[in-house]
Amino acid sequence: MTSRKATPDDISDICLALPEVELGTSWGDRPTYKVPRGDKGKGFLLHRRAHRSAVDPVTGEMYDDLLVIHTPTLEDKEALVADPRLPFFTVDHFDGFKAVLVQESRLGEVDLEELTEIITDAWASKAPKRLVREFFAKGSTDG
Template identity: 35%
Template sequence: MTMTWDDVIALAERLPETEVSTSYRTPALKVAGKSFARLRTEAEGGLMLFCGLDEKAALLASGDPAYFTTPHYDGHGAILVHLDLVDPQQLRELLTDAWRSKAPARLST
């Protein structure tokens, strides 16, 4: 199943106080005004999700072609995801983790 931005929104809408917005003039998801996911431009490709550096390293080391990075994100806790390659359940987990990393404590407990 190929995931789309609309699928990402549908998954995120289950997370409290998630809003569809923009970041760097591209579609984004925010919680409490903080971005946790951003659809990169068509030329750039991929969905950016915030994650821990350890999780990023593990995803890249897995060899799964759904995950990638660029030099721009070196040293940053963000992973890039090919929506046409990612497993929907894995995307749901990564999206929830990204949301949790930005959500106020009152929401993520």
């Protein structure tokens, strides 16, 4: 199986292919993928507004293309941040928060298959347990 690198366009496709996902808003007006649909939806991936807590160390400019992707555990977060192959990082503002940051412009450094797995884990960490059981019982590779 040949793997290709991810692109920003893949984010919506990956998220919306998961059961009971809708694109809504959180943190005010930020586009956020939530599960399940409706009022009880919990965000698992969101587009973060540029903020002084996340600044490019080279240019000093605030990142304006950040995604926040939830992780199931702090250990999962640390593993993604520590992997030198991957562009995931964190900032002090997210200390103790189970999520990683990634610039959309750097998604090409991640294989689509790996990004799909990371986003699926984020979805599973927020989705109702019944939905997660059904999804993995059915086989997440279907589709």
